[in-house]
Amino acid sequence: MISVTDLRAGTAFEDRGQVFLVLSYEHIKMGRGSGTVKVKVKNLPTGATIEKTFQTGARVQEVNLERKKVQYLYQDNQGYHLMDLVSYDQFAVDKRLVEDMAKFLKEGMELTLFAVADKPLYIEIPKILEYKVAQTGGSARGNTVGATYKDAVLENGLTVKVPLFIKIGEVVRVDTRIGEYVERAK
Secondary structure, three states, rough: EHHHHHHHOEEEEOOEEEEEEEEEEEOOOOOOOOOOEEEEEEOOOOOEEEEEEEEOOEEEEEEEEEEEEEEEEEEEEEEEEEEEEEOEEEEEEEEHHHHOHHHHHOOOOOOEEEEOEEEEEEEEOOOEEEEEEEEEEOOOOOOOOOOOEEEEOOOOOOOEEEEEOOOOOOOEEEEOOOEEEEEEEE
16 A cells, blocks of 8 residues: 555556556645645546545555557457567457557557556557558648648548648658647658
C-alpha cells in the first residue's frame, strides 16, 4: 500500500478492483481542514480518463505496471498480433484492447503495451502519426475565401479532412487522439 501523496504521473495503482495510471497530480490544502489529493487517471482496462479525489491520509494498492515496446504485425480471427521488441516473442491480444485505435494501425508500427503480471491491460499509440494520401478529391478553383477542406483517404483506409493543397502521394500527419489532420509531413 502506498499513500496517495506519493502518487505522481506515471504511477499505477489499484482502487476497487480497477487498475489506474496517474496522468497528473494535485495536492489541495484548505485553510483549516485536511488536505485532499486530486489525480487525473486513466482506467487501463476501459481506457477512460477520469478525476479521482482522496483524503490526504488515504492509501491505495500499488501495482507493478510493466511497459513494453511492441511492434504491430497483423490482425486475424485470434486478435491483433504483436511482437516484443526486446525478446522478439510474438503474441496475440484481444480485439477489445485495440478496437478504439485499430483504424490508426499500420504494419510495423511501434506501440507501448501496459501489462500487469504479463496480462495486457492497455495499448498506447503515438499521438502523431504519418500516413500517405491514397485518394483525394479535386478542389474547386477560387474556393479559398476561408479555410476549406476536402476528404482524403489515407493508406490505411482512414478518411480525414485535409486542406485543398494536399495531393495524392503526399504524407500528412494525423493526431490519433482526435483523428484529424495536423500538418503536411516534411
